[in-house]
Amino acid sequence: MKVAVIGSGGREHAIVKKLKESSKIDELFVLPGNGGIAADATCVNIPVTDIAAIVEFIKDNGIDFAVVTPDDPLVAGMVDAINAVGVPCFGPDKKAAIIEGSKVFSKDLMKKYNIPTAAYEVFTDMDSALSYLENAPLPAVIKADGLALGKGVVIAETKDAAKDAVKSMMADKIFGDSGNQIVIEEFLTGPEVSVLAFTDGKTLVPMVSAMDHKRALDNDKGLNTGGMGTVAPNPYYNSDVAKICMDTIFMPTIKAMESEGRTFKGCLFFGLMITPNGPKVIEYNCRFGDPETQVVLPLLDSDLFDIMMACSNGTLDKVEVNFKDSAACCVIMASNGYPQKYQRGFPITVDSDIDATLYYAGAKINDGVIVSAGGRVVGVTAVADNLQNAIKKAYTATEKVHFENAYKRSDIGKRALAAIITED
Ligand code: AMP
Numbered sequence: 153m154k155v156a157v158i159g160s161g162g163r164e165h166a167i168v169k170k171l172k173e174s175s176k177i178d179e180l181f182v183l184p185g186n187g188g189i190a191a192d193a194t195c196v197n198i199p200v201t202d203i204a205a206i207v208e209f210i211k212d213n214g215i216d217f218a219v220v221t222p223d224d225p226l227v228a229g230m231v232d233a234i235n236a237v238g239v240p241c242f243g244p245d246k247k248a249a250i251i252e253g254s255k256v257f258s259k260d261l262m263k264k265y266n267i268p269t270a271a272y273e274v275f276t277d278m279d280s281a282l283s284y285l286e287n288a289p290l291p292a293v294i295k296a297d298g299l300a301l302g303k304g305v306v307i308a309e310t311k312d313a314a315k316d317a318v319k320s321m322m323a324d325k326i327f328g329d330s331g332n333q334i335v336i337e338e339f340l341t342g343p344e345v346s347v348l349a350f351t352d353g354k355t356l357v358p359m360v361s362a363m364d365h366k367r368a369l370d371n372d373k374g375l376n377t378g379g380m381g382t383v384a385p386n387p388y389y390n391s392d393v394a395k396i397c398m399d400t401i402f403m404p405t406i407k408a409m410e411s412e413g414r415t416f417k418g419c420l421f422f423g424l425m426i427t428p429n430g431p432k433v434i435e436y437n438c439r440f441g442d443p444e445t446q447v448v449l450p451l452l453d454s455d456l457f458d459i460m461m462a463c464s465n466g467t468l469d470k471v472e473v474n475f476k477d478s479a480a481c482c483v484i485m486a487s488n489g490y491p492q493k494y495q496r497g498f499p500i501t502v503d504s505d506i507d508a509t510l511y512y513a514g515a516k517i518n519d520g521v522i523v524s525a526g527g528r529v530v531g532v533t534a535v536a537d538n539l540q541n542a543i544k545k546a547y548t549a550t551e552k553v554h555f556e557n558a559y560k561r562s563d564i565g566k567r568a569l570a571a572i573i574t575e576d
């Protein structure tokens with residue numbers, strides 16, 4: 153089998169490494185991939201948004217199966233375009249990817265099918281949004297409708313900050329057309345849990361739960377980033393919570409999508425908050441999370457290719473999906489200054505006795521040398537018998553990865569460990 157993975161980050165590197173374990177794959181391509189992924193698969197430099205060029209590549213090279221992971225091409229309909237040339241794909245089609253592509257769609261879906269989420273209002277004109285904010289509870293949560301590079305959510309503590317956020321989305325159009333409509337919603341509290349799930353549209357199999365660390369600095373301070381580290385499993389997601397989520401959120405969501413004529417196949421990501429009133433959906437993503445994937449897939453004990461194929465052809469109930477009874481921690485090594493200004497282009501060296509897996513994100517090859525090339529450079533993932541050991545092992549391994557200007561948080565997994573200790 154010839155398989156092509158579309159994407160270029162640490163998430164795609166984790167998918168590639170797991171797919172490589174499958175005996176059914178003979179050749180693995182990544183479009184465009186990066187200089188670090190190049191050690192594991194053939195990287196072909198086509199941007200993820202160039203649907204026509206990717207479809208051409210797939211046709212010309214006799215690709216048997218494609219895996220589409222980033223949000224932009226999914227929402228733009230890349231899976232439909234690949235299926236149209238007769239190649240099966242892992243990922244939702246355009247009609248289903250709207251669950252991430254439009255917050256208004258996903259909020260209305262949850263309301264219609266009684267799926268627990270924050271109370272909300274939708275606004276299509278700025279004046280109504282501004283007058284609503286005169287008496288709205290604070291903090292107010294303001295969300296641009298469409299994709300916004302993960303930056304489309306503002307939590308405003310004051311009325312003025314809320315109004316500024318609305319103006320920047322709806323008048324200044326900082327996210328372009330994504331701000332044509334906005335959602336203003338209730339502020340929820342409680343620990344957050346990420347659950348990724350495989351689904352073929354009828355059967356849904358949750359993966360091991362994870363905890364992301366989105367802020368740039370220790371103790372969840374600083375700016376929001378794409379994610380500075382993850383741990384799995386998430387201790388807040390115990391078996392009681394898991395059952396409630398399955399019954400009130402996961403199955404109702406895939407049934408709702410089917411009823412709407414938008415059957416979802418692929419990986420559905422549930423961003424959950426475990427509120428005092430039970431688990432609620434903060435957001436859906438139509439894809440694997442990054443860096444959740446870098447802790448979830450290393451714990452997968454089954455053949456990822458078989459699972460992906462089954463999601464695509466509707467036979468997920470026939471394949472095994474097992475996870476190891478272990479724990480994983482991923483510490484992201486970033487360029488200092490990320491997510492704002494940072495320098496890149498520094499050689500990356502790795503000590504030979506490192507005991508962890510490296511998932512490259514912002515890396516490229518310059519004159520035969522691997523160098524830093526982005527904000528998030530590399531994810532360092534360790535697996536161990538328990539979370540405490542996984543965290544220790546991951547941090548020990550980060551000392552063996554060297555590049556100038558490297559930055560990492562020092563507290564990935566700390567909150568999760570505290571939660572385990574409190575439980576005991
Ligand atoms: P998102 O881009 O939808 O993942 O949102 C980014 C972050 O904003 C989430 O991870 C939450 O921490 C926070 N957030 C989003 N919606 C709410 C809400 N209704 N209440 C509290 N926090 C929220």
Ligand code: GLY
Pocket residue numbers: 302364378379437440441442443444
């Ligand atoms: N880690 C959250 C996301 O992938 O959007």
